[in-house]
Amino acid sequence: MSLRSRRVEGARTAKRGRSxxxxxxxxxxxxxxxxxxxxxxxxxKHRVKKLMFEAREMPFRLFV
Amino acid sequence: MSQYDYDVVIIGSGVGGLTCASLLSKEGLxxxxxxxSHRIGGCCSNYDHEGFQPDVGAIFVIAxxxxxxLFELLDLRLEDYLDxxxxxxxxxxxxxxxxxxxxxxxxDEMAEVVNQISPQDVKGYYEYSADMDKLFKLTQAAISDPLxxxxxxxxxxxxxxxxxxxEVLPAIRPGLFLGTRMLDKAxxxxxxxxxxxxxxxxxxxxxxxxxxxxxxxxxxxxxxxxIGNYYPRGGMIAIPKALGKIAEMFGGEVRFSSxxxxxxxxxxxxxxxxxxxxxxxxxKAVISNVHSRYTYEDLVGVEHLPYAVxxxxxxxxxxxxxxxxxxxxxxxxxSVRSHMSVILTDRRQFDDVWVxxxxxGLLYRPDDGAFLISCVSHSDPDLAPPGKQVLSAIYIxxxxxxxxxxxxxxxxxxxxxxxxxxxxxxxxLRSKVEWLDSVTPVELERRxxxxxxxxxxxxxxxxxxxxxxxxxxxxxxxxxxxxxQCTNPGGGVPLxxxxxxxxxxxxxxxxxxx
Numbered sequence: 001m002s003l004r005s006r007r008v009e010g011a012r013t014a015k016r017g018r019s020x021x022x023x024x025x026x027x028x029x030x031x032x033x034x035x036x037x038x039x040x041x042x043x044x045k046h047r048v049k050k051l052m053f054e055a056r057e058m059p060f061r062l063f064v
Numbered sequence: 065m066s067q068y069d070y071d072v073v074i075i076g077s078g079v080g081g082l083t084c085a086s087l088l089s090k091e092g093l094x095x096x097x098x099x100x101s102h103r104i105g106g107c108c109s110n111y112d113h114e115g116f117q118p119d120v121g122a123i124f125v126i127a128x129x130x131x132x133x134l135f136e137l138l139d140l141r142l143e144d145y146l147d148x149x150x151x152x153x154x155x156x157x158x159x160x161x162x163x164x165x166x167x168x169x170x171x172d173e174m175a176e177v178v179n180q181i182s183p184q185d186v187k188g189y190y191e192y193s194a195d196m197d198k199l200f201k202l203t204q205a206a207i208s209d210p211l212x213x214x215x216x217x218x219x220x221x222x223x224x225x226x227x228x229x230x231e232v233l234p235a236i237r238p239g240l241f242l243g244t245r246m247l248d249k250a251x252x253x254x255x256x257x258x259x260x261x262x263x264x265x266x267x268x269x270x271x272x273x274x275x276x277x278x279x280x281x282x283x284x285x286x287x288x289x290x291i292g293n294y295y296p297r298g299g300m301i302a303i304p305k306a307l308g309k310i311a312e313m314f315g316g317e318v319r320f321s322s323x324x325x326x327x328x329x330x331x332x333x334x335x336x337x338x339x340x341x342x343x344x345x346x347x348k349a350v351i352s353n354v355h356s357r358y359t360y361e362d363l364v365g366v367e368h369l370p371y372a373v374x375x376x377x378x379x380x381x382x383x384x385x386x387x388x389x390x391x392x393x394x395x396x397x398x399s400v401r402s403h404m405s406v407i408l409t410d411r412r413q414f415d416d417v418w419v420x421x422x423x424x425g426l427l428y429r430p431d432d433g434a435f436l437i438s439c440v441s442h443s444d445p446d447l448a449p450p451g452k453q454v455l456s457a458i459y460i461x462x463x464x465x466x467x468x469x470x471x472x473x474x475x476x477x478x479x480x481x482x483x484x485x486x487x488x489x490x491x492x493l494r495s496k497v498e499w500l501d502s503v504t505p506v507e508l509e510r511r512x513x514x515x516x517x518x519x520x521x522x523x524x525x526x527x528x529x530x531x532x533x534x535x536x537x538x539x540x541x542x543x544x545x546x547x548x549q550c551t552n553p554g555g556g557v558p559l560x561x562x563x564x565x566x567x568x569x570x571x572x573x574x575x576x577x578x
Contacts, residue, residue, distance in 0.1 A: 046423060047276070061376045062531055063539055064380075064534045064540065
């Protein structure tokens with residue numbers, strides 16, 4: 001394998017590693033979020049739900 | 065000759081609508097105000113039951129300096145139309161543990177009361193007062209200069225001029241502190257004792273939000289109350305009556321018992337209104353001073369609305385209702401010591417009402433609830449028959465009940481509330497009640513056409529303020545304008561008046577292009 005192909009292969013491996021790490025981070029964050037969500041008190045869950053609803057609806061209010 | 069019957073038709077004779085009517089009539093426009101009931105004022109009115117005249121909705125005047133600004137725009141003297149009297153003491157406060165304190169008006173006098181309940185909080189009280197004073201002085205400075213004419217008042221250059229004062233610098237720190245926190249956190253910062261926290265933290269009710277969702281900037285409203293709440297002679301209805309009189313003096317017309325059925329919309333443009341009796345009134349512009357949801361869904365009609373507007377209008381949350389008990393008493397109670405009294409529960413219970421009961425559509429026992437009681441005859445004896453007294457008690461309760469219908473339980477609930485107030489603050493109350501009217505959230509919706517009985521219009525949380533609150537100038541229907549509690553800056557008499565000024569200013573500027 002030439003030096004050039006080895007460099008290309010190395011760059012590809014590093015890129016794959018980065019994307020794997022990114023994916024792991026996202027999955028980890030989602031799992032942590034899910035875990036925290038499950039452990040929230042009912043009152044907190046209600047507040048989060050209300051905030052999410054507001055965030056979703058706010059853009060439409062600009063047209064009224 | 066104009067092709068229209070009127071230049072402007074205003075739906076609703078609330079303070080917002082009448083502010084528009086008086087300002088626009090003064091500008092020379094031909095204005096008609098249509099009121100569905102036989103009484104003026106909408107949510108700033110009163111009832112008259114055999115001489116008992118309790119207020120409906122607004123129960124006192126805060127930031128009364130703003131009223132002078134309106135009269136300045138009208139080139140009139142406020143004193144010629146309204147007689148404001150200061151309410152001192154501000155509140156008679158009854159806490160859950162039986163502590164009863166009369167809250168005085170001055171800052172130092174209030175510090176003495178704080179000292180009696182919790183000496184460790186006096187330092188925090190002075191810190192709180194100093195911070196609030198900086199913000200209060202900024203608002204005072206902003207309105208201190210004479211206003212330009214109606215056309216200029218809403219222009220960005222004027223608003224910047226109002227805001228750019230030397231008082232801005234000292235107000236930055238408290239402004240940032242309060243602007244980035246919720247009311248409960250801010251109150252906890254200044255005070256340590258739960259009773260004091262509650263005394264300074266319950267007025268989030270005026271924003272119709274639980275303390276954890278209410279901006280800490282509302283703490284300034286509490287402070288302004290300590291500086292002075294006012295009450296007009298003749299009751300709160302004196303304000304709309306004065307504005308109606310001014311509108312008529314400038315050539316405007318107020319028509320009662322004229323409910324509007326539809327706003328006539330042709331090619332995306334408001335052309336006038338159709339009344340419930342079928343008659344049509346054409347106008348070049350229509351101002352709606354009623355709830356934005358009712359305006360768009362019922363009066364304009366969803367068929368005239370694009371998807372985004374339909375969705376926003378349907379899903380925008382309404383504020384809490386303000387169900388009220390009106391009581392006419394056969395003789396005055398000595399235990400009523402102030403125009404305004406407030407009966408509070410302990411702080412945790414007070415906060416829990418929102419989560420444990422309100423959001424779930426449940427009713428609590430009246431003994432676990434808070435009441436805001438107003439005795440108008442305490443300040444103005446003419447508002448009750450001679451030798452008698454009139455009280456109104458506002459409480460928190462959901463519009464939709466999970467297990468009951470309001471109409472089925474209204475009377476029973478009302479008497480339970482009377483018993484609770486009798487027990488907690490006013491001994492002998494029940495035996496002296498000769499007239500009781502229970503206005504539940506559902507009844508409020510029927511009488512005032514407020515969707516969900518929402519007394520403050522739309523909720524005044526961050527996602528419903530500023531650009532997210534319905535615009536003064538409708539973006540969906542040309543020639544349609546909105547004023548009142550559903551527009552910025554929100555619910556409350558002075559705020560609604562500001563919205564009326566802003567709407568009138570925009571309309572006058574738009575007039576040549578309409």
